[in-house]
Amino acid sequence: MTTVLILGATSEVALALADQLAAKSFNLILAARHAERLNPVKADLTIRFGVTVTVAEFDAAQVTTHADFYAQLSPKPDAAICVFGFLGDHEKAIQNWEECATILTSNFVGAVSILNIVANDFENRKAGVLVGVSSVAGERGRQSNYFYGSAKAGFTAYLSGLRNRLFKSSVHVVTVKPGFIRTRMIAGIPTPGLLTASADQVARKIIGAMQAKRNVIYIVPAWRWIMLVIRSIPESIFKRLRL
Numbered sequence: 557m558t559t560v561l562i563l564g565a566t567s568e569v570a571l572a573l574a575d576q577l578a579a580k581s582f583n584l585i586l587a588a589r590h591a592e593r594l595n596p597v598k599a600d601l602t603i604r605f606g607v608t609v610t611v612a613e614f615d616a617a618q619v620t621t622h623a624d625f626y627a628q629l630s631p632k633p634d635a636a637i638c639v640f641g642f643l644g645d646h647e648k649a650i651q652n653w654e655e656c657a658t659i660l661t662s663n664f665v666g667a668v669s670i671l672n673i674v675a676n677d678f679e680n681r682k683a684g685v686l687v688g689v690s691s692v693a694g695e696r697g698r699q700s701n702y703f704y705g706s707a708k709a710g711f712t713a714y715l716s717g718l719r720n721r722l723f724k725s726s727v728h729v730v731t732v733k734p735g736f737i738r739t740r741m742i743a744g745i746p747t748p749g750l751l752t753a754s755a756d757q758v759a760r761k762i763i764g765a766m767q768a769k770r771n772v773i774y775i776v777p778a779w780r781w782i783m784l785v786i787r788s789i790p791e792s793i794f795k796r797l798r799l
């Protein structure tokens with residue numbers, strides 16, 4: 557595994573991943589909207605670690621551009637990490653289809669579109685690692701964020717199916733289910749310190765999971781048990797809770 561494609565490379569988690577992967581001598585393809593913003597990152601990683609860093613324009617919502625985006629990558633990646641996502645404004649999305657559609661596209665449709673293409677290439681090459689950053693929000697719909705949550709639920713199910721399909725082709729798929737991560741996505745939202753991970757911690761866990769071929773990972777272990785409890789609340793009680 558030498559070249560890693562990071563989709564949504566301006567994300568704080570992605571930047572931590574880029575730093576840690578470059579430190580381990582992986583070459584990188586950093587793909588993002590307005591990719592020129594990543595030129596300073598490219599220069600920094602190239603100088604500090606002597607790796608090859610390519611910057612590429614990529615918009616998850618522009619699904620008709622994804623085939624060309626992937627076709628022009630040379631060399632092709634040996635691993636791809638799908639990091640992009642959009643929390644959006646849930647209250648606004650209840651009234652406004654555009655906001656709702658952006659949440660669904662940024663967390664599900666766009667991810668499926670690009671990973672379909674990468675998965676077919678990895679399947680043909682009979683090698684590769686795919687990583688999808690989903691969320692614990694996908695484990696049960698709650699009134700406060702069920703657009704984002706349902707998109708992440710779809711993404712989690714998609715990754716599970718992909719892992720099942722690609723196992724026989726020696727392509728490994730990792731599903732990442734973070735709880736809170738201290739990034740601009742949740743800036744201003746108070747979260748419990750013990751349940752909130754740093755971007756560096758998320759990146760470390762993702763790289764460890766890729767190398768150890770883990771299937772599904774939580775970042776802060778307590779989330780596995782919290783979600784077990786949340787999933788096991790009977791619907792007749794769950795629907796009455798203010799969550």
Ligand SMILES: NC(=O)c1ccc[n+]([C@@H]2O[C@H](COP(=O)([O-])OP(=O)(O)OC[C@H]3O[C@@H](n4cnc5c(N)ncnc54)[C@H](OP(=O)(O)O)[C@@H]3O)[C@@H](O)[C@H]2O)c1
Nearest residue numbers: 566567568569615616617639640641691735736737739741
């Ligand atoms: N922060 C949390 O508490 C938390 C919890 C659970 C899961 N997650 C997931 O973790 C991942 C990383 O998020 P983060 O915390 O690092 O947040 P972040 O810094 O806000 O990163 C989100 C990234 O997604 C990119 N993005 C959004 N729409 C895109 C599109 N259409 N095309 C390309 N890129 C797009 C953004 O790009 P721009 O710079 O162009 O806007 C940004 O780089 C996301 O999938 C998120 O859903 C986060």
